[in-house]
Amino acid sequence: MLDGLVLSIDAMGGDAAPNIVINGIEYFLKHEGKNRHARFIIHGDETQLKPLMAKAPLTTGRSEIQHTPDVIEMDAKPSYAMRRGKGTSMWNAIASVKEGEAKVAVSAGNTGALMAMSKLLLRMKAGVQRPAIAARWPHQQGFGVVLDVGANLDCDANQLREFAVLGEAYYRALYKKDKPSIGLLNVGTEELKGNATIQAAHDSLSCSKLGLNYIGFVEGNDISMGDVDVIVTDGFTGNIALKTAEGTARLLGKFIKSALQDNLWSKIMSFLNMPALARMKKRMDPRTGNGGVFLGLNGIVIKSHGGTDAIGFASALSVALEMADSQFLHEIERTLSALHDEDESMEIHLP
Amino acid sequence: MLDGLVLSIDAMGGDAAPNIVINGIEYFLKHEGKNRHARFIIHGDETQLKPLMAKAPLTTGRSEIQHTPDVIEMDAKPSYAMRRGKGTSMWNAIASVKEGEAKVAVSAGNTGALMAMSKLLLRMKAGVQRPAIAARWPHQQGFGVVLDVGANLDCDANQLREFAVLGEAYYRALYKKDKPSIGLLNVGTEELKGNATIQAAHDSLSCSKLGLNYIGFVEGNDISMGDVDVIVTDGFTGNIALKTAEGTARLLGKFIKSALQDNLWSKIMSFLNMPALARMKKRMDPRTGNGGVFLGLNGIVIKSHGGTDAIGFASALSVALEMADSQFLHEIERTLSALHDEDESMEIHLP
Numbered sequence: 001m002l003d004g005l006v007l008s009i010d011a012m013g014g015d016a017a018p019n020i021v022i023n024g025i026e027y028f029l030k031h032e033g034k035n036r037h038a039r040f041i042i043h044g045d046e047t048q049l050k051p052l053m054a055k056a057p058l059t060t061g062r063s064e065i066q067h068t069p070d071v072i073e074m075d076a077k078p079s080y081a082m083r084r085g086k087g088t089s090m091w092n093a094i095a096s097v098k099e100g101e102a103k104v105a106v107s108a109g110n111t112g113a114l115m116a117m118s119k120l121l122l123r124m125k126a127g128v129q130r131p132a133i134a135a136r137w138p139h140q141q142g143f144g145v146v147l148d149v150g151a152n153l154d155c156d157a158n159q160l161r162e163f164a165v166l167g168e169a170y171y172r173a174l175y176k177k178d179k180p181s182i183g184l185l186n187v188g189t190e191e192l193k194g195n196a197t198i199q200a201a202h203d204s205l206s207c208s209k210l211g212l213n214y215i216g217f218v219e220g221n222d223i224s225m226g227d228v229d230v231i232v233t234d235g236f237t238g239n240i241a242l243k244t245a246e247g248t249a250r251l252l253g254k255f256i257k258s259a260l261q262d263n264l265w266s267k268i269m270s271f272l273n274m275p276a277l278a279r280m281k282k283r284m285d286p287r288t289g290n291g292g293v294f295l296g297l298n299g300i301v302i303k304s305h306g307g308t309d310a311i312g313f314a315s316a317l318s319v320a321l322e323m324a325d326s327q328f329l330h331e332i333e334r335t336l337s338a339l340h341d342e343d344e345s346m347e348i349h350l351p
Numbered sequence: 352m353l354d355g356l357v358l359s360i361d362a363m364g365g366d367a368a369p370n371i372v373i374n375g376i377e378y379f380l381k382h383e384g385k386n387r388h389a390r391f392i393i394h395g396d397e398t399q400l401k402p403l404m405a406k407a408p409l410t411t412g413r414s415e416i417q418h419t420p421d422v423i424e425m426d427a428k429p430s431y432a433m434r435r436g437k438g439t440s441m442w443n444a445i446a447s448v449k450e451g452e453a454k455v456a457v458s459a460g461n462t463g464a465l466m467a468m469s470k471l472l473l474r475m476k477a478g479v480q481r482p483a484i485a486a487r488w489p490h491q492q493g494f495g496v497v498l499d500v501g502a503n504l505d506c507d508a509n510q511l512r513e514f515a516v517l518g519e520a521y522y523r524a525l526y527k528k529d530k531p532s533i534g535l536l537n538v539g540t541e542e543l544k545g546n547a548t549i550q551a552a553h554d555s556l557s558c559s560k561l562g563l564n565y566i567g568f569v570e571g572n573d574i575s576m577g578d579v580d581v582i583v584t585d586g587f588t589g590n591i592a593l594k595t596a597e598g599t600a601r602l603l604g605k606f607i608k609s610a611l612q613d614n615l616w617s618k619i620m621s622f623l624n625m626p627a628l629a630r631m632k633k634r635m636d637p638r639t640g641n642g643g644v645f646l647g648l649n650g651i652v653i654k655s656h657g658g659t660d661a662i663g664f665a666s667a668l669s670v671a672l673e674m675a676d677s678q679f680l681h682e683i684e685r686t687l688s689a690l691h692d693e694d695e696s697m698e699i700h701l702p
Contacts, residue, residue, distance in 0.1 A: 221595065221598030256607065
């Protein structure tokens with residue numbers, strides 16, 4: 001039997017699974033998770049996992065394999081995953097959380113399937129309409145949290161408000177900050193900007209007595225500045241903003257590379273300037289932000305990017321461990337229930 | 352009387368007007384607009400403009416001032432601008448286009464006021480519900496066009512389709528490409544992704560016989576890749592995507608700067624590598640993309656960024672000149688009418 005904080009891992013999800021998963025755990029145990037007593041239940045095909053684990057001594061020492069030969073394909077539809085997913089490595093990884101064997105599940109598999117199974121197995125917290133996906137967003141001082149980034153395309157004001165509560169609790173659990181600031185993503189910061197839904201969410205967050213540190217509307221450029229900790233938006237806008245930022249970062253990376261290699265002189269100079277460039281590359285590394293968290297369920301599920309490598313997967317494991325080591329689930333239960341009490345006492349009816 | 356292509360300029364709009372406006376015209380005539388025979392009607396306060404023009408010989412030779420002492424404040428509400436805007440430099444700049452004195456108007460003033468006055472004075476093209484604002488977006492090979500970036504927060508499928516037609520004609524006018532590709536911004540490229548509005552717009556663009564080069568859904572990261580020329584989205588998402596990209600670029604710029612200046616060695620090496628860094632800076636310069644165009648009106652109005660400098664303003668003038676030198680207005684008239692004929696024959700009813 002394992003002791004310490006237990007993470008449940010879908011070893012078969014992701015473009016380069018199970019290799020990057022096992023290597024990711026090994027990397028994590030060597031670095032970020034060195035003294036954290038994390039332990040792992042690894043769900044996957046034993047015949048593929050054993051040779052990999054033979055080369056991963058730290059992982060072997062802190063894990064048990066639960067043999068699961070079946071896998072959900074990366075392009076499976078959520079409906080298919082729900083009908084036929086039972087007994088796959090993804091399903092079992094979530095089931096370990098449901099059954100209390102593990103505190104958090106991590107998968108780099110298909111997002112739609114993972115969300116569908118998570119909802120089915122873990123169910124929503126009382127009062128939550130639908131779960132949200134929260135992403136970490138690099139900024140000048142560290143990371144902000146943006147949600148929803150794709151689970152809910154059309155959101156009403158009530159949902160946006162729930163995201164504020166969920167995101168705030170997530171930020172506190174992850175970064176141990178007492179009163180993280182919350183902003184509502186809009187096309188301008190003036191009170192009158194935005195559509196009816198945004199306006200209603202703004203009004204109710206502004207009037208709330210829950211003690212949230214709500215600072216009002218923020219704009220797209222504020223996300224990267226780090227002046228706000230939690231950015232709330234609907235899943236359509238959040239998904240597009242996140243991917244737009246990724247695209248912009250990739251483009252600038254290419255500009256930098258070509259600028260620094262345009263001629264021999266640049267090449268020599270860039271070589272001599274290696275340490276600075278390496279530092280820059282590290283700060284721009286998208287792998288450090290890997291790991292989207294499903295919020296609003298009776299359990300914590302973390303989605304790693306499907307195309308990530310071992311270092312990226314290790315980064316998702318860091319998030320998983322912080323969440324496992326927090327009071328997140330209890331806290332949101334308390335706040336969500338206060339939120340709904342407030343609604344009833346104020347007789348707020350949101351569009 | 353002026354000959355050549357005439358641009359009408361609101362000299363008093365923008366944070367540093369009229370200085371950056373006059374210096375922008377001068378810069379433009381010295382560089383991009385050198386042999387293009389552009390001429391200018393400059394609307395603004397003569398007492399402020401004359402000393403500036405005394406130091407701008409090229410501008411003086413190709414401009415006439417229309418004295419207009421009144422100015423719309425940068426923070427004026429659109430409703431106020433419509434009631435009290437008559438006789439301001441912004442109003443008169445648009446009126447010059449209405450009266451046929453100039454082909455295009457350019458202002459760095461308040462966006463809401465400029466849009467309200469443009470609609471009032473120029474009116475929408477037959478069949479257009481509301482104008483859109485199109486932005487140029489830098490990518491690997493040059494620029495893409497994204498619309499709407501803020502004029503219409505809630506859009507139905509018909510509007511998205513109109514944006515496709517308007518954006519396509521704009522791209523052709525600006526970049527002289529015969530069949531620019533058009534993509535619809537969504538949270539995924541698979542056919543089933545997105546909400547009902549996006550789906551309906553996709554269906555009707557896919558079925559259209561107008562000969563548009565519609566390539567289907569694109570994602571946020573595709574905007575910077577340059578694989579698609581015209582990206583269609585609603586004004587809420589477009590505005591947030593644009594500002595998010597600006598914020599990301601600014602953040603990475605800061606990362607680069609701090610990485611390259613972290614210690615003396617980096618500083619010396621960066622200095623030696625100046626030409627490559629200057630090239631990189633130039634490619635990342637947001638001023639080259641300045642100039643949002645209002646599409647769908649009986650006349651062309653260009654909004655320069657309010658905080659831009661002379662080089663940025665010159666960049667908006669380049670867009671203005673290309674538009675003035677194109678058949679844009681005739682072309683969209685033809686395409687919009689074909690679009691509506693198609694609707695009637697197909698009896699499409701979009702949500």
